Amino acid sequence: MALLEVRDLEIGISADGGLLPVVQGVSFSVEESETLGIVGESGCGKSVTALAIMGLLEGSVLRVTGGSIRFDGLDLPSLAPAERRAIMGNRMAMIFQEPMTSLNPVYRVGHQIVEALRQHRTLHLKQARDRAVELLDLVRIPDPAERVDSYPHQMSGGQRQRVMIAMALACDPKLLIADEPTTALDVTVQKDILDLMIDLQTRTGAAIVLISHDLGVIARTCHKVAVMYRGAIVESATTNDLFANMSHPYTRGLFGSIPPVDRDVEWLGAITGRVPTIGEALTGCPFHPRCTLARDLCKSRAPAPEAVAAAHFVRCHFPQGVPT
Numbered sequence: 001m002a003l004l005e006v007r008d009l010e011i012g013i014s015a016d017g018g019l020l021p022v023v024q025g026v027s028f029s030v031e032e033s034e035t036l037g038i039v040g041e042s043g044c045g046k047s048v049t050a051l052a053i054m055g056l057l058e059g060s061v062l063r064v065t066g067g068s069i070r071f072d073g074l075d076l077p078s079l080a081p082a083e084r085r086a087i088m089g090n091r092m093a094m095i096f097q098e099p100m101t102s103l104n105p106v107y108r109v110g111h112q113i114v115e116a117l118r119q120h121r122t123l124h125l126k127q128a129r130d131r132a133v134e135l136l137d138l139v140r141i142p143d144p145a146e147r148v149d150s151y152p153h154q155m156s157g158g159q160r161q162r163v164m165i166a167m168a169l170a171c172d173p174k175l176l177i178a179d180e181p182t183t184a185l186d187v188t189v190q191k192d193i194l195d196l197m198i199d200l201q202t203r204t205g206a207a208i209v210l211i212s213h214d215l216g217v218i219a220r221t222c223h224k225v226a227v228m229y230r231g232a233i234v235e236s237a238t239t240n241d242l243f244a245n246m247s248h249p250y251t252r253g254l255f256g257s258i259p260p261v262d263r264d265v266e267w268l269g270a271i272t273g274r275v276p277t278i279g280e281a282l283t284g285c286p287f288h289p290r291c292t293l294a295r296d297l298c299k300s301r302a303p304a305p306e307a308v309a310a311a312h313f314v315r316c317h318f319p320q321g322v323p324t
Contacts, residue, residue, distance in 0.1 A: 002030060003030055003174060004029060009052065009066070026049055026233055030209060036207075036210070037210045038210070038212075039211075039218055044229050053092075090171045091171075091173055093175075094176075095176065095181045099157070099163065100152060108151055109163045110132045110148030110149055120171045140196060161185060165181070172206075173206060176206050177208075177211075182194065182217065229250050232315065235248040253271040257270055285301075285316070
């Protein structure tokens with residue numbers, strides 16, 4: 001049984017007295033010690049899916065309207081709020097995208113790590129503080145015994161992200177969700193953070209769901225990949241298979257947008273158009289207005305998932321190209 005299993009997840013947003021679909025029929029699973037990468041443009045539903053798994057949609061205009069989320073044998077949406085809170089930050093944890101807005105600016109970073117520890121562990125204040133220093137050392141922050149008393153604004157972007165990772169790892173979670181953990185960092189710091197996450201996964205055996213725009217990051221760190229577009233997974237496969245055989249035009253478009261490192265180019269590749277908005281009515285395949293392969297079939301009927309290889313699924317009428 002998979003550690004995390006999401007099946008036919010539906011998420012809606014309240015608008016004009018009704019619900020508009022944000023995430024539609026998303027399914028994936030993650031085994032222990034495995035890393036799943038979720039990629040796609042902004043607005044495709046990646047972060048909303050992660051927040052739903054963590055139970056962080058409560059009190060917002062978003063809510064789960066269908067499907068199931070099972071973690072370690074538990075049906076998460078069916079749990080009482082107190083039971084869900086006992087899991088969040090404990091057996092499953094999340095690294096948020098922007099640490100400067102996720103860390104409380106008026107509390108020292110050590111205090112914030114201690115708070116997470118004492119919420120889920122029976123520890124005296126000194127024990128929790130000593131553990132906070134150990135965690136800062138684990139994520140390679142220099143002079144952890146001194147930096148434990150620093151405020152977030154006294155630390156660099158890379159150090160703040162390491163603090164977020166330390167908080168997420170405080171209670172030795174079985175599942176770690178990382179939402180764009182390297183977006184705001186320069187290239188060298190990005191590499192350090194990714195190396196750190198890989199090293200910590202090796203040590204702890206935690207499963208990771210990594211959300212990223214960067215296909216290079218996905219290729220380097222993930223075992224499996226799910227490509228999202230307008231709230232649905234349009235292609236999923238093992239990382240090696242996806243990169244060797246990109247079958248959806250959207251996936252190929254994302255890959256084609258990466259600037260080559262072996263030659264100069266005058267124009268970078270780009271996917272024309274934009275992601276349709278939530279309330280925008282659209283029939284057929286949601287990608288057809290931007291797809292160079294679109295035909296009448298694509299405009300009238302939405303494609304169902306099709307297996308193009310073992311464990312490689314794609315939602316496209318023409319995964320192998322338009323027949324001549």
